[in-house]
Amino acid sequence: MASRFNVTKPAALAMALGAALFLGGCQGGITGGPQAPQGPAAPGAIGGPSAPILAPGMPIPADPAGYVQAPGITGEPIRVALLLPFTHPSAEAKQIAQALLDSAQLAVIESGNRQIFLMPRDTKGTIEGAQAAANQALAEGAEIVLGPLFAQTVTAAAPIVKARNIPMIAFSTDRAVASQGVYLLSFQAEEEVASAVRYARAQGRTSFAGLFPASAYGQRVQAAFEKAVGESGGMVMGTALYGPTPQEMLAAVRSLPRGFDAVLLPEGGQALRTLAPLLPFNNIDPRTVKFLGTGLWDDRSILSEPSIKGGWFAAPDPIVREGFAQRFKETYGYTPPRIASLAYDAISLVNTYAAGAPYQRYQTTTFLDPNGYQGIDGIFRFRPDGTIERGLAIIEVTETGFETIGAAPVTFQAIGF
Structure with missing residues (x-):
């Protein structure tokens, strides 16, 4: 059965994730394994069934009974929504969405955190699609949202996500769509x-x-x-x-x-x-x-x-990201586009605060450390208004x-x- 999105599984990635990845290929999420290639990889999995897309608008009340389950994870998973235009009419937009997904998968594996459960959801690149994807992700238990990519889709999804007091780390370059709790991890x-x-x-x-x-x-x-x-x-x-x-x-x-x-x-x-x-x-x-x-x-x-x-x-200094670009190409067989590193850094942020209590570890003010973070493209930090400052x-x-x-x-x- 084909998966909803192209969850890339070249040889290097398949070995890292293990047999469970193959068996779960038509399910709704991606879980992590130990850092590769330093040690043997523990099994990962493609997660539980996808809920039907909900009508656009404000989010439904939280209902743990509807949360997506993560096979192979002991305890409560870290459900991470990734909202991207996987079926956008533009071939370029679809390629960028796929590269961001691939980068996020690589980060999940290399994080070594087996609790991270990646949930890719399609915005279609439209206002309605972004609203539906945000509602779906929340209904399935996402406790943090990565994406969307385009300014109009960030604007559409942000009120839905913020109403649940869940932070969003979006990839738009338009500073106008940033706000408290809606962080722009992008090149501005x-x-x-x-x-x-x-x-x-x-x-x-x-x-x-x-x-x-x-x-x-x-x-x-x-x-x-x-x-x-x-x-x-x-x-x-x-x-x-x-x-x-x-x-x-x-x-x-x-x-x-x-x-x-x-x-x-x-x-x-x-x-x-x-x-x-x-x-x-x-x-x-x-x-x-x-x-x-x-x-x-x-x-x-x-x-x-x-x-x-x-x-x-x-x-950002291009020398700094060379290691990432090489690992990406070795894993997926193609050179990552410039913005692919953003998804990797977003997952790294998720992992930074993963030790906190479920549904409390990620708040709209979580990512305001004035010392910033070391990312694939060097240091960066978020301002209180959601915009990014880079070195x-x-x-x-x-x-x-x-x-x-x-x-x-x-x-x-x-x-x-």
Whole structure:
């Protein structure tokens, strides 16, 4: 019988989980085993039957009789809901959802905590789907919710989860959907922009320009850029918005005034490779004007574009996550997308507080340790408003790859809250 989601079971993972994983393949959750590969793995299992999807709206009262059971677990399991768009119409969204699930499975195994019971539930990427998935997870006994992925689905599910005083660790990058008890474990461009601008100012850059996509993301990043430049004592010489076509990008580049010595390009992938060469084509010389970016630059495909060589961007240090990426690829046979590490860190947070009493260990204020946490991508901590603060490195694009030129902090003690 096929499972509801693609619970990946390559050889390395199957050996870690044991025979029970194969026998439970059509059930509703995933349990952990000892850390791999240091020792022999204890049996894990795919958990109990899935409850029917409930109508959207506020959650039903808690009823332990309806909680999903976890075969192979002695005592009360730690029921962890994972809300992701497994059946989203976009192939890319489905691939990201699967990678997050795979990463969470890997974290469960490597945690060594056999009580963690992972419950993947499909949001479909819609408001209604997110509400239904949240209600289903609560009815099945989830005591913490990981996900959703998209801002609109976080907004839809959050009131349902918060009404039960259960924390949510979501993966959206939109700071607007964070709140007390709804933590955003993500890479937030506003923070990356501020770090890049501060570093540029420290290196003597004084006048800035920025090019931004004409989208909600672009508006958020533009506001963060203008704030960061002002707070660091620099001057914004000009900004421009552009549409998705090369012609619109070219018009935006041509509209910029001249005289700035740094320019922000908060794009990645093909969009960056299209936009960046338009600047030297219009006499904005990267040898004298420093090109700045965000964590979207942390993508080796951009190395083929000569104009961004020597550019700086702020992101978690890519060296730190190399071990995770290697273990992931060895286990699943493919390279994890950039955000896959988020699910791993979410499970690590679950395990950090797992020793507490069931249904009391995870509260909406649990994850506010001012000292933060060490994750796959370096240190991070949550603010009381649910947004995340990361220890970011400054990275330079070189002829051969990425070089860290500003080390990420290893502690928050010198920063304060």
